[in-house]
Amino acid sequence: MRATIVGGGIGGLTAAGHLIRHGWQVRVLERADTLPARGTALGMWPPALRALDAIGVGDRIRSVGVPQSSGAILRPDGSTIARLRIPGDAILVSRPALLNALASDVPVEFDCTVDSIPTDCDVVIAADGIGSLIRDQMFGPRYRARPLGMAAWRGWVPGDTSTTTETWDAGALFGITPRDGGLTNFFAAVRVEPGADDDGITFLRTRFGGWHPAVREVLDRIDSESLLHHDLYHSPALPSYVRGNVALIGDAAHAMAPNLGRGACEAIVDGVALGRALTGSSDVEEALRRYDRARRRRTRLLVRGSAAMARVATTGRGRRVRDAALYVLR
Incomplete structure (x- = not known):
């Protein structure tokens, strides 16, 4: 066949x-x-x-x-909304x-x-x-x-992290997770019209720069070469x-x-x-x-x-x- x-x-x-x-x-x-x-x-x-x-x-x-095996949902000031246990094995x-x-x-x-x-x-x-x-x-x-009415930015920065978090706010979210290779993975999503222009790192630092320290530390380390941006469907x-x-x-x-x-x-x-x-x-x-x-x-x-x-x-x-x-x- x-x-x-x-x-x-x-x-x-x-x-x-x-x-x-x-x-x-x-x-x-x-x-x-x-x-x-x-x-x-x-x-x-x-x-x-x-x-x-x-x-x-x-x-x-x-x-x-x-x-x-676990993660947390946070507010922009870093306070915890909920801590989550991930059932079974996940990678x-x-x-x-x-x-x-x-x-x-x-x-x-x-x-x-x-x-x-x-x-x-x-x-x-x-x-x-x-x-x-x-x-x-x-x-x-x-x-x-x-x-979907949202756009996403994804990438990774040097240095590892042992925690998985997602921070929620009106119109936006920011996630941080571990990644293989001793790197830290991040993803951000913002409610925007499809095809909206952005200037990458500057946009992210402006939109999320007032959030809690873990987010700001990632933003400080972002390299434009590793940043991916696309609308969500x-x-x-x-x-x-x-x-x-x-x-x-x-x-x-x-x-x-x-x-x-x-x-x-x-x-x-x-x-x-x-x-x-x-x-x-x-x-x-x-x-x-x-x-x-x-x-x-x-x-x-x-x-x-x-x-x-x-x-x-x-x-x-x-x-x-x-x-x-x-x-x-x-």
């Missing part, structure tokens, strides 16, 4: 790894010229780690990543380290631009991200990802993740706000769920329907939940009630 995977990111490489382990012939077509050398830390929750185990890279991620790992592990046994064809759905294979897996051209061809432009509810012999996975199917930390995890789970469906049946279209039933409802709930959490974290109203509820539910 032959699969063509459009997109050599997290979901595409995971699906490729599973299919290759089960004897499939797989082509992975990636438009970039190499795997990225930059990228922020990603949380690997237990379902994602189990999926990584299924393709033989779970232990490698555990060895390079940073275990995460923070940088995107480059994760992609390198996923690509270790997967041949990737770089510099490949795909403008139409491939036809020379048994199944096409569209892992071409938030701006998926294949999704457009399957369902049309009405199902493109929509602006989330997907509308698609009528299906499959059509004919084509399946959507990851952000092509269910782009979500980062506030639950599940985007990368769900792309990994997608890849293994799809791989299991395909290797468990000789009927491709039946296998794809099984994948759709297994993943569409759950990921739609996460898309809605992530957007709701973004609103809760950056709300300008009812913060005392929110904080009290978080303290009780911690």
